[in-house]
Amino acid sequence: MIPKFSVRIIFSDEFKKFNLDGPDGYAHYWRDLRKDPMYFSKRNFGGGSLMVWAAFCGNGTVALSFFGTRTNSQDYQQLLAQHLLPYLRRRRRANMIYQQDNASVHASNSTLAWFAANNVVLLDWPACSPDLNPVENLWSVLVRRVYANAKQYTTVNGLKRAIRAEWDGLDKSLLQSLVGSTPNRIFEVA
Template sequence: MARASFLSLADQSKVEVMRQMNCSLHKMARMIQKSRNVIRRYLADPLNYGSKQKKAGRPRKVSSRDERKIIREASNSTRSLKDIKADLSLDVCKSTVHNVIRRSGVIVCQKMKKAPKLTDRHKQKRLDFVKANLQTRWENILFSDEKKWNLDGPDGNRHYWRDLQKEKRVFSTRNFGGGSLMVWGGFCNGKKMELQFISTRENSVSYQNTLQKAIVPFFRLRRRTHTFQQDNASIHSSNSTKNWFAAKGIKVLDWPACSPDLNPIENLWGSLVRRVYKNGKQYGSIQELKDALQKEWDAISTAELEQLVASMTDRLVEVIQKNGGETSY
């Protein structure tokens, strides 16, 4: 892998965190994939590092006409910035599209983000987790999670580009989301496990039956090298399930509570939600929703999975930077 001769601002931040943790130069180089000489030059004079680097500007790429098209496309729609850019065939980045929408003054993104409340104890556990896993080979971790899917769309507040000059859009729903199903998913580096459609009322025994089908074949030749990840749901941490893992010889990663932001499969679910419910899509039956989920799960690329696993180092560094607080993931 080619190593750049200059540290980005993000890399500089990571080096500072690792310096405070008394990490060796060799460990820093391995964690951020840069040479020791590059890191040594930065540590020699952090304040003036890169001051001689010239930053070339570039002319504005969006015309007034394109700005008007972006505003019309975003007005009261559920399209993402990526979709707006693609629909208008714009040769600009998503940030440029977002800046145009923000400058309009009449369109805002209405969204409420859910996040678990982190106590001081949770934050300390997250910091302990980071310190214990600085040397972990994340490509050898099988990440997993369950998710509920509704026929009418995802749980939580739907959001869209609201045009303040127009009437609000409403989203029609049926009782209890029109019906729902639960799925279990997992992946390890570039390999996906088979998607499992499970009961909405799982218990320890049914969870173990799911894992028997989903992960036991994978771990058959990987018990010494790989580790299984799961959250702290009661059926995951019950004595029955712990005994099941012990009997199968499968190691389980000690996971901190209230930390979905550290699990890359949460980002994978988010990607699937955008694909399955694109443009406000709703489904008429459970089977139709199952088929759509299976199709999009099968379409997930190896590169996408590897990129999510590669983000683990950044997640850990951000936990330290925020003193155990919630990350941007």
């Protein structure tokens, strides 16, 4: 049985950076002199990147949104209007609650007014709290799948297609498991 909160809370994250040559940190490694050197990238500065916004609950995922490296409150509100509101409208009777962290674009007066005007109920999330958001775990799953076998991409569009394909292929049982683990993680830090 799925815990009731896992269906009602939509967990989100501000943005995750994806690079053409792999996740941050793949550019460097500790070289073992007994082995052949490994080369992760032949491009300066990784060759390109993109930022991804995501949200999910125990019942499924919200469509991904791709951004440049900088966003402001208006960009975030437009993203929510294009991705979150349609998801909420399709589940009108579910009384969904939206979780976000306290990034400046999330907590700005204009964004909070946007939530109120669109009747989006927010989960109270304390500032400077340990990052217990299950979307962080989902990002790690997605990163492992997108960059499996040291996969690198030649174009940002190719990377975007790969991310979207892996996101669309996420199993509902994984989502339920991640959301269902939230009470235990909260208990561990309490």
